[in-house]
Structure formats: C-alpha cells, structure tokens
Amino acid sequence: MNFSIEEIPLNVAVYKPTDDGDFIFVDVNSTLEKSEGITKDALIGKRLTELFPGIEEMGLLQCFRRVNETGEDELLELALYEDKHKTGWKRNNVTKLANGNIAAFYEDVTENNQEVERFEELLEKKTAELESQKKELDKRVIHEIKKNREQEKQMLMQSRLAQMGEMLSMIAHQWRQPLGAIASASANLKLKLMLGSFPLESEASREECSQYFSERLENIEGYVDNLTTTIDDFRNFYKPNKTSVELSLKEVVEKSIQIIGSSLKNNNIKVVQECNSEEIFSIYDSEMIQVVLNILNNAQDNFLEKNIQNSTITIKTNASELSICDNGGGIPEDIIENIFDPYFSTKHEKNGTGLGLYMSKMIVEEHHSGTLQVVNIDGGVCFHINLKGV
Ligand SMILES: Nc1ncnc2c1ncn2[C@@H]1O[C@H](COP(=O)(O)OP(=O)(O)O)[C@@H](O)[C@H]1O
Ligand SMILES: [Mg+2]
Structure with a gap:
C-alpha cells in the first residue's frame, strides 16, 4: 500500500x-x-x-x-x-x-478556482455593463419613439396647412358662382331703381315692383345660404375628430364632393358616381373626407398638369370598398412604390408637400384599420380604400 x-x-x-x-x-x-x-x-x-x-x-x-x-x-x-x-x-x-x-x-484547485472566480467576476462585470447598455438603449428607443411622434405631429400640421391652402382655392371656386349671382342680382335691382322702371304711383306697378324686388332678394338670400353652408362645411372639416361617427362610404363621398365639386367642375373634370353601398362604418369623418379630397385633388392636379382632355373621375363604392379612378395616364411604374412615402412629390414647381398620400394612408390604415392601395389601370390610376372589418 x-x-x-x-x-x-x-x-x-x-x-x-x-x-x-x-x-x-x-x-x-x-x-x-x-x-x-x-x-x-x-x-x-x-x-x-x-x-x-x-x-x-x-x-x-x-x-x-x-x-x-x-x-x-x-x-x-x-x-x-x-x-x-x-x-x-x-x-x-x-x-x-x-x-x-x-x-x-x-x-x-484553488488556483483553477481563482481562475474561475476571476472569470465569474469578469462575467458579472460584463453582464452589468450589458445591462446598463441595454437600459441606455431602452432610453434611446423611448426617446426616438417620442421624437417620431413629434415628427408625426409636425407632418400632420404641415399636411393640414397644405390642405388648408387647397381648401381656400376650393372655397374660392365654390364662392365664385353665388357671389357672381349676388352681384348681378343687386346690380339689377340698382339699375331698376336708377331707371325708375316702376312708376310707383300706380297700384299695379307698385305690386310689380314689390314682387320683382322680393324675388331677387330671395335669390340673394338663397345664395347667401349657399355661402354659409360652404363655410360650415369647411369649418366642420377642420374641427378635429375626437370621436368616430356612423357613416356610409357613400356619405363620405357626398360630403367630399360638396367641398371639391365646384373646383372639379370649373376645371372641366367630369365626375361619375356609382355609389350605392349603404353599409355603415365607424368613421372619423373629417379625416376620411380629407383622404378622399387628397385623392381627388391629386387627380385634378394631374389632369391640369398634363392637360388631359375628357378628364373623368369615377367614384365607386362597393360593400366595404371605395374606389377612385381617373383617366389621367396613371403613375409611372418606377415611382408608384414611393407615392405613399412622406415628402415624396413630383410637383416641385407647384410646391407639392408630398404629405397628402402619406397622411391618407396613415388615416385609413392606422386610424381606421383599413387599407389604401394604388393600381395603375388602362389609361389612368385607381385608389382603393377598404374598410373591411372597421
Ligand atoms: N391620380 C394621380 N395621377 C398621377 N400621379 C399621381 C396621382 N395621385 C398621386 N400621384 C403622384 O403621387 C405623388 C404624391 O402625392 P401626394 O402625397 O398627394 O403629394 P403631392 O400632391 O403634394 O405631390 C404626386 O406628386 C404625384 O406624382
Ligand atoms: Mg397631393
């Protein structure tokens, strides 16, 4: 042993x-x-x-x-x-x-173990370092998210301002006709007075005069009503939407046409409406109207820029889908991918903001959980809004 x-x-x-x-x-x-x-x-x-x-x-x-x-x-x-x-x-x-x-x-094995201990200490130190780096990173991510939100708010502001500009031009178009009519009615009345057209001595003539004046004044009131409604439309549109309302896509289209209709008409753009669906959705109406206006405005811009003849916009609703198609030649395939990007615009001389479609997509997809898609068709382009599941 x-x-x-x-x-x-x-x-x-x-x-x-x-x-x-x-x-x-x-x-x-x-x-x-x-x-x-x-x-x-x-x-x-x-x-x-x-x-x-x-x-x-x-x-x-x-x-x-x-x-x-x-x-x-x-x-x-x-x-x-x-x-x-x-x-x-x-x-x-x-x-x-x-x-x-x-x-x-x-x-x-003290020495080996010391080695292990040293290693463990190192590991602990590194883990702590990683932990603090992770915390730092978390902080940065939160900061970036906040910054993004800020940016998003700013974009929303910018796009609202741009829209306001477009809106003013729509109001101008819409007011031209009633203002012209008011001006001509009052000029007419003035002229009658100046010419002394109604000999006020006779009962019949007085009657005729009173009838003539009240008819014209009624017309003027009608036009004033029309102007007031326009202003109300726009004011409602600019009221921020806090809550959604029950609305059909058809109504969204009608409200949008009320705002932009005159402008399209003045630019000789024909609007074909095939809106029959009565299905009700929960919609932030002024936001959704903004989307439709963006798309219609873009179609109009394109028609004017390319000087398209027989320019037509076709608006269809079908169950949960709203489609807006034009015959303005469509969007070049090499940029169609980019049109929803923020600040992407081909309207440099016209000061396009490039925010219209970006905001539209955000409104449809993030605020309404729907989809907004674009497809070129023969001779033009279609935008499809789908509110399936809203
Ligand atoms: N109906 C259309 N026909 C042709 N091009 C279009 C149409 N709609 C949008 N576009 C293109 O998409 C781009 C982005 O549109 P948008 O985001 O509204 O920004 P903006 O109108 O300020 O340029 C436009 O600059 C244009 O090139
Ligand atoms: Mg636009």
Whole structure:
C-alpha cells in the first residue's frame, strides 16, 4: 500500500474509521506532506477532525461517512476547506478500500478556482455593463419613439396647412358662382331703381315692383345660404375628430364632393358616381373626407398638369370598398412604390408637400384599420380604400 500510494501524483490519505464517526490517519503520501506542509509522523494516529477542524463545514467528513457506510466511491467537486490557518479549494475522490479503510485522493484547485472566480467576476462585470447598455438603449428607443411622434405631429400640421391652402382655392371656386349671382342680382335691382322702371304711383306697378324686388332678394338670400353652408362645411372639416361617427362610404363621398365639386367642375373634370353601398362604418369623418379630397385633388392636379382632355373621375363604392379612378395616364411604374412615402412629390414647381398620400394612408390604415392601395389601370390610376372589418 505504501508503495502504491507514493506512485499516485495526487495528495493521498488513508484513514481508519472510528466508531464515533471520525477518521484516524493511517497513511499519507509524500505529495500530501509537501502540499500540506506537514510530516507523515505528525499525522499518523491523529483524528481527522482534530487536525482539520474545518472538515465538517467543508462537507468532506460527511462524504467519508457515506462512503464508509455504502462502499460507493464519491467525487466531491470543488469544496472549500477553511480553518484558522488554512483555506483552499479541493477536489476529492473518496473510496473504500478492501480492508475497510477510507482513501481520499485530492488535489488543490484553488488556483483553477481563482481562475474561475476571476472569470465569474469578469462575467458579472460584463453582464452589468450589458445591462446598463441595454437600459441606455431602452432610453434611446423611448426617446426616438417620442421624437417620431413629434415628427408625426409636425407632418400632420404641415399636411393640414397644405390642405388648408387647397381648401381656400376650393372655397374660392365654390364662392365664385353665388357671389357672381349676388352681384348681378343687386346690380339689377340698382339699375331698376336708377331707371325708375316702376312708376310707383300706380297700384299695379307698385305690386310689380314689390314682387320683382322680393324675388331677387330671395335669390340673394338663397345664395347667401349657399355661402354659409360652404363655410360650415369647411369649418366642420377642420374641427378635429375626437370621436368616430356612423357613416356610409357613400356619405363620405357626398360630403367630399360638396367641398371639391365646384373646383372639379370649373376645371372641366367630369365626375361619375356609382355609389350605392349603404353599409355603415365607424368613421372619423373629417379625416376620411380629407383622404378622399387628397385623392381627388391629386387627380385634378394631374389632369391640369398634363392637360388631359375628357378628364373623368369615377367614384365607386362597393360593400366595404371605395374606389377612385381617373383617366389621367396613371403613375409611372418606377415611382408608384414611393407615392405613399412622406415628402415624396413630383410637383416641385407647384410646391407639392408630398404629405397628402402619406397622411391618407396613415388615416385609413392606422386610424381606421383599413387599407389604401394604388393600381395603375388602362389609361389612368385607381385608389382603393377598404374598410373591411372597421
Ligand atoms: N391620380 C394621380 N395621377 C398621377 N400621379 C399621381 C396621382 N395621385 C398621386 N400621384 C403622384 O403621387 C405623388 C404624391 O402625392 P401626394 O402625397 O398627394 O403629394 P403631392 O400632391 O403634394 O405631390 C404626386 O406628386 C404625384 O406624382
Ligand atoms: Mg397631393
């Protein structure tokens, strides 16, 4: 035995178990003597718990007892031995010998373990760094999202302003006719007065005069009513939509035509309406009218720019779909992908904002969970709004 344990390149100690659960040193090899700094003579015959009081805390004493009891080998990976004088990490292999003694083969792995500890420390540091980087990143993401929202608000403002400009030109078109009629009616009345057309001495003539004047004044009132309605239409349109209303697509089209109709007419653009669907949707009306106006305005811009003859816009509703098609030649295939991008515009000399379709898509898709799509057709282009599921 002596001879054999000397050959093992590990610390080896052999113990004899005692009745009271301790272990007496019976043999050790010289590797152990060196590494523990203690001679064999000082060990032999001594109790393990006496010489190594930290052995129970370490868990090795219990391990010895188990091996003694069961006869099964055990490996005690990485256990820390600590007492007043010594401390170190050990890896122990414990086995029961044929003669009933217990042998422990062990090595000091403090250094390896320090390596592991250093690695763990490094890992912890890196994890903490990562954690703080992640927090920083989260903050940045939130910041960016906020910035995006700001930007979106600004875009909305810009597009509203642009729309306001377009709107004013629509109002101008819409007012031209009633204002002209009022001017001519009042000029007419003035002329009659100046010419003294009605000899007021006769009862019949007075009657005629009164009739003539009240007819013209009624006409004027009618035109004034018309002007007032226009203003109301626009005012309602600019009231921000807080809540949605129950509306059919047909009504959306009608309200839009009320606003832009005169302008289209003045530009000789024919509007064909095939709107029969009565299906009701929950709609933010001024926003959805804005979408339809954007599309109609774009069609009009294109007709005027290309000087298209027989310009026609066809508006159809079919169940949940509203389609607006024109015969203005369509959109070049190489830019059709981009028309919904913010600030994309081909109207540089006309100061296009490039926000109309971007906002329209946002309104339809984000505020109404619908879709807005574009397809070129023979001789023109179609925009399809679908409110399926709204
Ligand atoms: N009906 C149409 N026919 C031809 N081109 C169109 C039509 N509608 C939109 N476009 C193109 O899409 C672009 C983007 O439209 P929009 O977002 O409303 O911005 P803007 O009208 O300010 O240019 C237009 O500049 C135009 O090139
Ligand atoms: Mg536009």
